[in-house]
Amino acid sequence: EALAALLVRVHERGVAIADLHHRNVIVEAATGAPVLIDFSLAFVRPSPWNLPGRWLFAQAQQLDRIALARMRQRYQAPDGVRLGAEGQDPERLPGLYRWGRTLKRILRRRARKA
Numbered sequence: 001e002a003l004a005a006l007l008v009r010v011h012e013r014g015v016a017i018a019d020l021h022h023r024n025v026i027v028e029a030a031t032g033a034p035v036l037i038d039f040s041l042a043f044v045r046p047s048p049w050n051l052p053g054r055w056l057f058a059q060a061q062q063l064d065r066i067a068l069a070r071m072r073q074r075y076q077a078p079d080g081v082r083l084g085a086e087g088q089d090p091e092r093l094p095g096l097y098r099w100g101r102t103l104k105r106i107l108r109r110r111a112r113k114a
Contacts, residue, residue: 016043016061017041020067
């Protein structure tokens with residue numbers, strides 16, 4: 001829940017991480033609070049008149065929310081049992097996310113052939 005609250009605050013400040021995964025989250029030793037690192041692919045909210053940029057920003061925020069849901073499933077599953085992909089129907093995932101998954105599969109196949 002602390003990570004979810006942190007992600008909301010980051011989005012409210014006009015930043016979408018777009019590459020959120022468990023390796024980008026560390027836990028502060030003293031407080032146990034989550035800390036986000038690696039903002040190399042982050043999007044900053046564009047001007048209101050930049051409609052394509054605002055659409056991309058919204059897609060990046062959605063990617064962050066999907067990544068958060070996947071991390072919740074990964075770390076809250078009982079006895080380390082993996083739950084479904086991200087708890088969503090693949091047809092309802094954002095187009096940008098589906099495109100990225102397809103590209104990743106293609107690159108893996110090419111790497112195996114090489």
